[in-house]
Amino acid sequence: MxxxxxxxxxxxxxxxxxxxxxxxxxxxxxxxxxxxxxxxxxxxxxxxxxxxxxxxxxxxxxxxxxxxxxxxxxxxxVTKHEAELNEILTLLRKSNPQKIKLAKNIVKEILNNE
Structure with a gap:
């Protein structure tokens, strides 16, 4: 290159x-x-x-x-989907451990209900 x-x-x-x-x-x-x-x-x-x-x-x-x-x-x-995932990761990286754990539990709950 x-x-x-x-x-x-x-x-x-x-x-x-x-x-x-x-x-x-x-x-x-x-x-x-x-x-x-x-x-x-x-x-x-x-x-x-x-x-x-x-x-x-x-x-x-x-x-x-x-x-x-x-x-x-x-x-x-980079698809729109990947961009949204990257945005979520960026937000999580700026959060404290308690908020990260809360977000993880929310995501697990959403995915378990599909």
Missing amino acids: EDKEVLKLVGARIRALRKEKGLSQESLGEKGGFHFSYIGQIERGEKNVSLLNIAKIANALDVNLIQLFAYVNEEIK
Whole structure:
């Protein structure tokens, strides 16, 4: 895989997550501490963004770093179902152990009633 291809894949993934969250480039930039034009350059694969800035973007998108590297292209597509599961995991990771246990019991109850 060529360098430029990696930049374009990560940029496309950031764009997809940004749109999924209903954010403009400007609002994502504000949340992450970047100028909107920098976000646009990243999304187009024009900037070789640092790992620290990738982490800031992930935080601004309220996703984990791994989600930024789940590329969107013809071969690997993140379905709506997978995106919703990832969102649930992100919420659980931010919760305390009691809330995680409660969520686990609720999910078990829902699945047992099918």
